[in-house]
Amino acid sequence: MSQSVKRTFAVFVEDKPGVLNRVASLFRRRSFNIDSLNVGATQEPGVSRMTIVCDADENKAKRIEANLYKMVNVLWVDDITHKQTINRVLALIKVNCNREQRDEVLKICDVFRARAIDMSPDRVTIEITGPQDKVEGLVSVLRPFGILELVQTGTVAMTRGVEKHDLAHPTVPASRSSAA
Amino acid sequence: MTPANPKLKNRLGESLSGAHIIWEALVREGVEVCFGYPGGAIMPAYDAMIEYPIHHVLTRHEQGASHMADGYARASGQVGVCIATSGPGATNLVTGIATAMLDSIPMVCITGQVPSALIGSDAFQETDITGCTIPVTKHNYLVTNAEQIAPTIREAFYIARSGRPGPVVVDITKDAQQQSCVLEWSDEEIVLPGYRPDYAPLAEQLEEAVELIKNAKRPIIFAGHGIIKSQGTEALMKFVEKTNIPVACTLLGLGGFPANHPRNLGMMGMHGETWVNKAIQDADLIMAVGMRFDDRVTGNLKTYAPNAKKIHVELDPAEINKNVHADVPIVGDARAVLQELLPHVDKCDRPDWLAYIDQIKGDSAVRDIKNLPDLGKLYAAHVIHDLYRFTEGKALVVTDVGQHQMWEAQYYKHDYPRKLITSGGLGTMGFALPAGIGAKFAQPGDSVWVICGDGGFQMTQAELSTCAQEGIKVNVAIINNGFLGMVRQWQEFFFGGRYVATPLLSPDFVKIAEAHALTGIRVEKRSEVEDAVRKAEATEGTVVIDFRVEQEDSVYPMVPAGANLHEMIERPHKPGSHSHNPIFETGEDE
Ligand SMILES: Cc1cc2nc3c(=O)[nH]c(=O)nc-3n(C[C@H](O)[C@H](O)[C@H](O)COP(=O)(O)OP(=O)(O)OC[C@H]3O[C@@H](n4cnc5c(N)ncnc54)[C@H](O)[C@@H]3O)c2cc1C
Ligand SMILES: Cc1ncc(C[n+]2csc(CCOP(=O)(O)OP(=O)(O)O)c2C)c(N)n1
Ligand SMILES: [Mg+2]
Numbered sequence A: 001m002s003q004s005v006k007r008t009f010a011v012f013v014e015d016k017p018g019v020l021n022r023v024a025s026l027f028r029r030r031s032f033n034i035d036s037l038n039v040g041a042t043q044e045p046g047v048s049r050m051t052i053v054c055d056a057d058e059n060k061a062k063r064i065e066a067n068l069y070k071m072v073n074v075l076w077v078d079d080i081t082h083k084q085t086i087n088r089v090l091a092l093i094k095v096n097c098n099r100e101q102r103d104e105v106l107k108i109c110d111v112f113r114a115r116a117i118d119m120s121p122d123r124v125t126i127e128i129t130g131p132q133d134k135v136e137g138l139v140s141v142l143r144p145f146g147i148l149e150l151v152q153t154g155t156v157a158m159t160r161g162v163e164k165h166d167l168a169h170p171t172v173p174a175s176r177s178s179a180a
Numbered sequence B: 001m002t003p004a005n006p007k008l009k010n011r012l013g014e015s016l017s018g019a020h021i022i023w024e025a026l027v028r029e030g031v032e033v034c035f036g037y038p039g040g041a042i043m044p045a046y047d048a049m050i051e052y053p054i055h056h057v058l059t060r061h062e063q064g065a066s067h068m069a070d071g072y073a074r075a076s077g078q079v080g081v082c083i084a085t086s087g088p089g090a091t092n093l094v095t096g097i098a099t100a101m102l103d104s105i106p107m108v109c110i111t112g113q114v115p116s117a118l119i120g121s122d123a124f125q126e127t128d129i130t131g132c133t134i135p136v137t138k139h140n141y142l143v144t145n146a147e148q149i150a151p152t153i154r155e156a157f158y159i160a161r162s163g164r165p166g167p168v169v170v171d172i173t174k175d176a177q178q179q180s181c182v183l184e185w186s187d188e189e190i191v192l193p194g195y196r197p198d199y200a201p202l203a204e205q206l207e208e209a210v211e212l213i214k215n216a217k218r219p220i221i222f223a224g225h226g227i228i229k230s231q232g233t234e235a236l237m238k239f240v241e242k243t244n245i246p247v248a249c250t251l252l253g254l255g256g257f258p259a260n261h262p263r264n265l266g267m268m269g270m271h272g273e274t275w276v277n278k279a280i281q282d283a284d285l286i287m288a289v290g291m292r293f294d295d296r297v298t299g300n301l302k303t304y305a306p307n308a309k310k311i312h313v314e315l316d317p318a319e320i321n322k323n324v325h326a327d328v329p330i331v332g333d334a335r336a337v338l339q340e341l342l343p344h345v346d347k348c349d350r351p352d353w354l355a356y357i358d359q360i361k362g363d364s365a366v367r368d369i370k371n372l373p374d375l376g377k378l379y380a381a382h383v384i385h386d387l388y389r390f391t392e393g394k395a396l397v398v399t400d401v402g403q404h405q406m407w408e409a410q411y412y413k414h415d416y417p418r419k420l421i422t423s424g425g426l427g428t429m430g431f432a433l434p435a436g437i438g439a440k441f442a443q444p445g446d447s448v449w450v451i452c453g454d455g456g457f458q459m460t461q462a463e464l465s466t467c468a469q470e471g472i473k474v475n476v477a478i479i480n481n482g483f484l485g486m487v488r489q490w491q492e493f494f495f496g497g498r499y500v501a502t503p504l505l506s507p508d509f510v511k512i513a514e515a516h517a518l519t520g521i522r523v524e525k526r527s528e529v530e531d532a533v534r535k536a537e538a539t540e541g542t543v544v545i546d547f548r549v550e551q552e553d554s555v556y557p558m559v560p561a562g563a564n565l566h567e568m569i570e571r572p573h574k575p576g577s578h579s580h581n582p583i584f585e586t587g588e589d590e
Helices: A019-030 A058-071 A099-112 A132-145 B020-027 B040-049 B064-074 B088-102 B131-136 B146-162 B174-178 B203-215 B225-229 B231-245 B276-281 B335-345 B353-366 B380-390 B401-412 B432-442 B454-461 B463-470 B487-494 B510-517 B528-540
Strands: A005-014 A034-041 A046-057 A075-079 A085-096 A113-120 A125-131 A147-152 A154-159 B015-017 B033-036 B057-058 B080-084 B107-113 B139-143 B165-173 B181-182 B219-223 B247-249 B266-267 B285-289 B310-315 B327-330 B397-399 B448-453 B475-480 B519-523 B543-548
Touching: A005 A154, A005 B247, A019 A034, A019 A046, A019 A058, A019 B131, A034 B380, A046 B543, A058 A075, A075 B203, A085 A132, A099 A113, A099 A125, A099 A132, A099 B247, A113 B131, A113 B181, A125 A132, A132 A147, B020 B040, B020 B064, B020 B146, B020 B174, B020 B181, B033 B064, B040 B080, B040 B107, B040 B165, B040 B174, B057 B080, B057 B088, B057 B432, B057 B463, B064 B080, B064 B088, B064 B107, B064 B432, B064 B454, B080 B088, B088 B107, B088 B131, B088 B165, B107 B174, B131 B139, B139 B146, B146 B165, B146 B174, B146 B181, B165 B174, B203 B285, B203 B327, B219 B231, B225 B335, B225 B401, B231 B335, B247 B276, B266 B276, B266 B401, B276 B487, B285 B335, B310 B335, B353 B380, B380 B475, B380 B528, B397 B401, B397 B432, B401 B448, B401 B475, B401 B487, B432 B448, B432 B454, B448 B454, B454 B475, B510 B519, B510 B543, B519 B528, B528 B543
Parallel strands: B033 B057, B033 B080, B080 B107, B107 B165, B139 B165, B219 B247, B219 B285, B247 B266, B285 B310, B310 B327, B397 B448, B448 B475, B475 B543, B519 B543
Antiparallel strands: A005 A046, A005 A075, A034 A046, A085 A125, A085 A147, A085 A154, A113 A125, B015 B181
């Protein structure tokens, strides 16, 4: 048995009503636990792209992939966990911050390449994008000031190379989805 | 696919209502009979039905309609069709849909839906049936305008029958049925960009399999439901005749390989034969074809077939490595794979392995209830064995779920595919009578025997009335033990013999039959079985036989859920060694 690690799947689906529901239902039904799920448009009209992060070992990952492929509306599944990727989340963090603390907070933002996007005499709202661990780092440093509100997206991810996904003709060889 | 149905007027290019287009599409898909129940949201479709050459069977409950469509599909290999109204009509189908899903049965279910403008308003009889059925269908659709009806129904049939089959729901709003549009029908191949029903095996995988087969000393083949679905019986027989590898069947694989074939070992698993499970545990190679290693089949996975390499021939990649690790996965159609392998495998006699299996078989055969005296009592296993003898093994048997189902699997020997219909994966009580009716519509020339328990029969016995109204004949054998027998058995074995909620009071089944103007027969002694079976076969119309069997008999052998496959509970040896067991071996082997 291989180890359970955080997996990232790029899943291309037909942009049709209910598809998100089907995918979510599959994960729930098979008790594959979703860490985060993000969905949005792609360069291809009629095709949406999901980034799904979940815990799974190698065998479970193959099963997730094979089960996704069984869905009529799923066009292409790419397990990009071990590929060179760019992963990003976006977070908005509202913290307590009086005049005296402002400089320190802004300095912290600089270090994390985050930006203050809203400010009032006793608080500041910060925007950060980056990998999940960087966002968590910023949050832990800000926590002592008192976090009033935190919202963040799920991960979106893209491989670094140019991957040709021929979404119009996505035939997948058996070897890809049969866990050998 | 379009059959030149002479009874269908050519209305292509005409403007028709969505309701008419539903039937146009069904007829073009080859549908001759459908099972259903009307109601508000599907009334336009029912109104148009009369113009089309499709026989509609009015059921007594929508659950009956979905099981009938399922039984029709299992008996014929074609897509079964059922139809219901929105809300309660649609939700009543769900048990039958889930039953079909778990056993991969091709089925199309048409449901009416409230008018599209009212969706989401909690309108009268509105349920989100597409939402409800996502987890229990292969795919489903909500159709809100007339133009989508024909292409969607076409797609639904294609998805239901291709690849690993399954049920598809098409939910059609009332306004879509009432609108009109021009009827168009395409015969072109359907291409769905995200749907890949057909996988071809890879050459390396086939080569690896041949190598394993060549080197195996103690190989065994598993014949699953996929053999029947792929019409692979003949291919399997050729393969077995050349390689002499013995075959074990799953419950749903019974009949896929002839029971009387010398290499057939019988059923594996929880209530499988002792020697089959022992042989599995001793095997050095398992070649599983079209089966999915259900937990009823494997028992404890940690100790399952520990010495065997596994070749898994399976159409659905998601089944590979799900429960059991496959050393060589072969993703493809069972028949096609067997045919491809045949020229590459060696002829082989395997005298040692076959002799070993014969020996363990001999050891357990003495426990077989079939060979035990009845001591004046009526045992379910004897009833089924006799039924097998007096129908010469030729009946199309449809069972319900429980002890009688297992006795059927053990004692009714099936030599042909599609002659045993049973709910394996979901284990749905109430399945047998409606599924039997559906099977009879598919195979009117067959003698259909419905074998059910006193519990399961009462779940859907209202469908007797459907038999009467349709004037069709099935023979119903109620194995009446006065208990929810399978649960009682578990209570006896695992819950200290506390029979909570399992004793069952039943009506007089003979009178129930008679109340439907059907024939009822009661059987209390083994000596009466033959007459009853022959009378049932000779009687016109549906016959119900109430077999009053021993109440507290148990199904042996048994691997308790999750236990090691080789540690089976066998029929007790000595009188009194098992408190409630009424039958035991007589002196001979002591
Ligand atoms: C009370 C009770 C007791 C039971 N006890 C037992 C028991 O003792 N022994 C037993 O065996 N079962 C038992 N069962 C049944 C069990 O639960 C399963 O339903 C059964 O084992 C499944 O058999 P299967 O895998 O052959 O069929 P299915 O579940 O139908 O699986 C068939 C597999 O074949 C694949 N397939 C489909 N078409 C093709 C094709 N063309 N080519 C290749 N592959 C294909 C499918 O993808 C699927 O994976 C019991 C059920 C009940 C209700
Ligand atoms: C719809 C449904 N409810 C409950 C069960 C659980 N169950 C499995 S077997 C069984 C007992 C069946 O009793 P009966 O129909 O009399 O058959 P017997 O076992 O006595 O032959 C029950 C309750 C089930 N399989 N299906
Ligand atoms: Mg009973």
